[in-house]
Amino acid sequence: MxxxxxxxxxxxxxxxxxxxxxxxxxxxxxxxxxxxxxxxxxxxxxxxxxxxxxxxxxxxxxxxxxxxxxxxxxxxxxxxxxxxxxxxxxxxxxxxxxxxxxxxxxxxxxxxxxxxxxxxxxxxFELQEICIEDVIEKKKKEGKPALILFFGFNGAGKTTTMAKIAYMLLKKGYSVVFAAADTFRAASIEQLEEHARNLNIKVIKHRYGSDPAAVIFDAMKYAESKNIDVVLADTAGRSHADKNLLEELKKIVRVNKPDLRILVLEAIAGNDIIEQARRFEEAGVDGVILTKWDVDEKGGAAISAVYVLQKPILFVGTGQSYEDLEHFDKEKLLHEIVGR
Ligand SMILES: Nc1nc2c(ncn2[C@@H]2O[C@H](COP(=O)(O)OP(=O)(O)OP(=O)(O)O)[C@@H](O)[C@H]2O)c(=O)[nH]1
Ligand SMILES: [Mg+2]
Known part of the structure; x- marks a missing residue:
């Protein structure tokens, strides 16, 4: 890399x-x-x-x-x-x-x-690590589902990454429901429903144009009533110039109080990653997933992302299938950059 x-x-x-x-x-x-x-x-x-x-x-x-x-x-x-x-x-x-x-x-x-x-x-890279399973277990002890929110720039890979996380959590024995909170982009709900069919997961959805915070609210209610461990919420892609959509994201965070706010960033974003990270930081970021790590043979995005956000990178996306998600290994990265 x-x-x-x-x-x-x-x-x-x-x-x-x-x-x-x-x-x-x-x-x-x-x-x-x-x-x-x-x-x-x-x-x-x-x-x-x-x-x-x-x-x-x-x-x-x-x-x-x-x-x-x-x-x-x-x-x-x-x-x-x-x-x-x-x-x-x-x-x-x-x-x-x-x-x-x-x-x-x-x-x-x-x-x-x-x-x-x-x-x-x-x-x-000296940052407090985050473990998704710990977050879920903590909520389970309270008898509540954990809410994990995915957000980021248009086309960064949010929906695909969320499906990969669902696949990983299902394999670990957790129950999952999707909240189709991208009510903005045409065909986004159908895209999520296709992943849901493949993975055998229920999707909570409203109509296009409806309030995404309300979709997530309903998904949380559903999960609570059915004893489901995790709600994974997909959101609409935003550009950093997109003030309304950013305000909408902040509203989701305010109303739904996610347990984990995951910013999905493309490893190929280059300089733009700084600007993206700064804008999305306004909504609050707990951790980062870097997608398209397989396409980028350079990998400097990891350095840029932690430099701006001072938040850990949880995973890297390494392809388009559900298995293509790896834990981010900072030791490996450091070794690859400067050796021992
Ligand atoms: N090679 C590669 N492709 C990826 C990866 N993650 C996502 N993709 C591809 O990137 C494209 C966009 O992915 P989506 O998941 O739809 O991205 P999104 O952020 O949800 O897009 P919007 O909802 O339109 O903003 C798709 O073709 C994915 O297959 C990855 O880790 N590696
Ligand atoms: Mg999407």
Missing amino acids: LKRLKQRLESILKGVEEELEEREAEALTTEEKPEKKEEEEGGKREKAKKEGKRIPILQIELTESLLDNVLWQIELAMLENNVAEEAASHICESVKEKLADRVVSRRDVGKLVKDAVREEIERL
């Missing part, structure tokens, strides 16, 4: 190391009586070796211009790999702050920069 970013990072850092090595060699040859100095250095090193001491190597200062040069290349590599500009620049700025003015061994520069990039990305 993120192998490309990892490879880019490695080649950037290798380039910087080689450049520093060349500069060091140049500096040595332009010094006075270099042969003598080298002889002396060599003599000292030999002696140190014999005595079992560490051999000193040249130190360099991580100046602003040196760091700017390498971090600019890293920022570009991140942008090329779908990390949104704001997130990439935040990571590189933090790395710069951390490393600026340090005097280090020339041979450690690559590793230091790599470790600092890793730490900064890792820090973004």
Whole structure:
């Protein structure tokens, strides 16, 4: 997935190391009586070796211009790999702050920069995890169904993802009902009904154009009366410029008080993910599902999403069938970006 970013990072850092090595060699040859100095250095090193001491190597200062040069290349590599500009620049700025003015061994520069990039990305992913089953179990103890709301940009994959979650929950032995709260887009209810038929799940629906909060309210009543564990509510796709639909979403959250608010984002959204996440955050987001992870061989969207929302990614969608949903593995992602 993120192998490309990892490879880019490695080649950037290798380039910087080689450049520093060349500069060091140049500096040595332009010094006075270099042969003598080298002889002396060599003599000292030999002696140190014999005595079992560490051999000193040249130190360099991580100046602003040196760091700017390498971090600019890293920022570009991140942008090329779908990390949104704001997130990439935040990571590189933090790395710069951390490393600026340090005097280090020339041979450690690559590793230091790599470790600092890793730490900064890792820090973004230090978030309270969410487990859907825990949320459901908690409500079950109260004798109530859990309400999970799915929302996001037009075509992000909300309905498909919700069906995948239903499939997963059914396999775990939970009972599920769908609320067809996308009353806006033509054929949305039929699309959901098709998933419901495949999965043998009941759909609670009203007419197109009706109030989605009322649909969810009815679905919750139904679930409560039938002892159903979970209501999964599909909602209409919204664009971030769509003020009315965003207000409608906020109303759903206010009225229906979902136990879990899941923002569905496309991994291929690139820079736009920042804007989407910020707008939908107005309704409140508990967790994220990133879809089309299979289409995006870059994966930077995960970094952008957690950077803006500071909420965990629960799953990634990896295809169009019901099984194509994987738990998001941040360790795997970090390993793929910067290795250990
Ligand atoms: N490759 C791939 N395709 C996906 C994934 N998730 C969803 N899709 C596809 O994306 C398209 C849109 O999916 P929907 O579930 O209808 O998206 P939506 O957000 O409900 O769309 P609207 O309700 O119109 O806003 C469909 O063709 C899905 O099959 C995924 O993880 N990988
Ligand atoms: Mg939909």
